[in-house]
Structures are given as structure tokens and as C-alpha cells.
Amino acid sequence: MSDVLELVDVSVVREGRALIDQISWSIADGERWVILGPNGAGKTTLLQVASSYLFPTSGTAAILGEKLGSVDVFELRARIGLASAAMLDKLPAEQTVLQTVLTAAYGMTASWREQYETTDEARALALLDRLGMSGYTTRKFGTLSEGERKRTLIARSLMTDPELLLLDEPAAGLDLGGREDLVRRLGALAQDAYAPSMVMVTHHVEEIAPGFTHVLMIRRGKVLTAGPIDTELTARNLSLCFGLPLTLERRGDRWSAQGLPMG
Numbered sequence: 635m636s637d638v639l640e641l642v643d644v645s646v647v648r649e650g651r652a653l654i655d656q657i658s659w660s661i662a663d664g665e666r667w668v669i670l671g672p673n674g675a676g677k678t679t680l681l682q683v684a685s686s687y688l689f690p691t692s693g694t695a696a697i698l699g700e701k702l703g704s705v706d707v708f709e710l711r712a713r714i715g716l717a718s719a720a721m722l723d724k725l726p727a728e729q730t731v732l733q734t735v736l737t738a739a740y741g742m743t744a745s746w747r748e749q750y751e752t753t754d755e756a757r758a759l760a761l762l763d764r765l766g767m768s769g770y771t772t773r774k775f776g777t778l779s780e781g782e783r784k785r786t787l788i789a790r791s792l793m794t795d796p797e798l799l800l801l802d803e804p805a806a807g808l809d810l811g812g813r814e815d816l817v818r819r820l821g822a823l824a825q826d827a828y829a830p831s832m833v834m835v836t837h838h839v840e841e842i843a844p845g846f847t848h849v850l851m852i853r854r855g856k857v858l859t860a861g862p863i864d865t866e867l868t869a870r871n872l873s874l875c876f877g878l879p880l881t882l883e884r885r886g887d888r889w890s891a892q893g894l895p896m897g
């Protein structure tokens with residue numbers, strides 16, 4: 635059995651429709667995965683299963699060696715770092731950036747009543763520094779720009795020293811500078827041997843940071859391909875995934891894709 639994630643024939647059915655359809659996928663320790671797919675393909679649904687927030691309608695899911703359905707999910711969730719747009723809405727706007735990261739240590743989104751340990755504070759400050767947020771620690775979370783919020787959220791997701799880090803569209807909504815800054819930081823994380831196993835959902839190959847090792851492409855709830863980036867991230871697979879002819883270019887460790895001209 636895979637250490638980090640093992641899905642076997644997992645489907646999630648809502649209103650008679652399979653949002654993800656018989657997905658089998660495994661992640662071994664240290665792998666860094668990118669999930670690519672068009673709008674509505676099932677990427678977020680898949681991430682919700684991987685983060686134990688959604689149970690499969692059928693099939694089996696084991697996360698960090700624990701089978702969903704026979705494990706206390708609250709204990710399991712403490713071992714998983716999750717940064718998603720849905721979380722942004724849950725974090726109080728009036729909390730400072732430092733408090734926003736610190737509350738993760740106690741599995742809370744709000745409430746500032748705990749006596750935080752000095753070691754927790756030191757860790758939160760170090761993570762904020764790593765994400766380029768050390769100049770913002772006393773700012774109210776609600777006053778941050780989109781990019782600053784995303785970087786804070788990633789620092790927050792690392793606070794519990796997770797074994798698995800899940801990032802749902804971390805670069806969505808960022809301008810070119812913000813995206814490139816984030817890709818550099820994610821690249822440093824992905825190439826850090828002590829960083830957790832990672833999964834990043836994205837719509838754009840341009841957002842794939844150096845150090846990511848594997849790709850899963852999903853279309854209409856089904857896995858199109860899953861394996862090493864070097865062999866699976868091809869123009870053919872990408873074209874099938876997004877449903878139009880695309881060219882794909884690799885320059886060094888970065889990728890770019892373009893549609894072919896019409897006619």
C-alpha cells in the first residue's frame with residue numbers, strides 16, 4: 635500500500651451523476667503531484683476526498699495509511715495541510731496575519747483565546763518569512779491583496795508540519811508578478827527534501843513549479859493519465875484533457891501551452 639494516498643475505484647456520486655468516476659490513484663512518499671483539468675472536471679472533488687472532507691460513494695480511500703471510514707478524521711486532518719479558496723472565506727478578516735497562521739496550530743479558523751506557545755509563534759514567523767510575508771505579520775488578514783492572502787494561506791497550511799500538503803489553485807487570480815513569485819516559492823518547497831508530499835490543482839501548465847514530479851489529468855470525472863511529468867505531460871495528453879489541439883513547450887523546468895490557430 636502506498637504511504638501517502640491510495641484511492642481504489644473511488645467514485646463520488648451526487649444527484650445520480652458521478653463527479654469523479656472510478657478513480658484509482660496512488661501517491662508515494664516525497665512525490666509532488668499536479669492535477670490538471672478543465673472547469674468542472676472534478677479536481678476539487680478529488681482534493682476533497684484526498685483531504686478527508688468528502689467520503690467516496692464507492693471505492694476505497696486510504697490517506698497517510700488510514701482508511702477513510704475507519705479512522706478519526708479529525709486526527710487525520712491534523713496531518714494534512716490544505717490551502718483552498720473555500721478556506722479564505724472562513725478566516726476572520728480582522729485577525730492579524732500572524733494570528734491567521736497561528737490558529738492552524740490548534741485546528742481552528744477563528745477564536746483567539748488560546749495561549750500560544752513561543753515555539754508556535756517562532757514557527758509561524760519562520761513560515762511567513764519563507765512565503766515572503768514577514769513584513770505583513772501585524773496586518774489584518776482582510777486588508778491583504780489576493781496574492782498576499784494566498785501566501786499567508788500556504789504558510790498556514792504548513793503550520794502543523796503536515797505529511798501531505800494539498801493546494802487548490804494557489805496561483806488563481808494572481809497577476810504575472812504574483813504568479814511568478816509564488817511559482818518560485820512553491821518550487822523551493824517542492825525541491826526541499828524535508829517538505830511534505832504535495833498535490834497542487836491548477837488549470838495552467840505555466841503554474842507548474844520546478845520540483846513537481848507527477849501529473850494527473852482529469853476530464854469529466856475520469857483519469858485521463860497519471861504518472862511522471864516527464865512522460866505524461868505531453869501535447870497529446872493535454873489536448874485530450876482540455877478538448878482542443880494544444881502545443882506544449884518546455885523551457886528548462888517550466889512549461890507553457892498554446893492553442894493551435896484555427897483553420
Ligand SMILES: Nc1ncnc2c1ncn2[C@@H]1O[C@H](COP(=O)(O)OP(=O)(O)OP(=O)(O)O)[C@@H](O)[C@H]1O
Pocket residue numbers: 648649653671672673674675676677678679680
Ligand atoms: N454537491 C454537488 N452536487 C451536484 N453537483 C456537484 C456538487 N459539487 C460539485 N458538483 C459538480 O461536480 C462537477 C465537478 O466539480 P469540481 O468542483 O470538482 O470541478 P473542478 O474540476 O474543481 O472545477 P473548476 O476547475 O471549475 O474549479 C461540476 O460539474 C460541479 O458542478
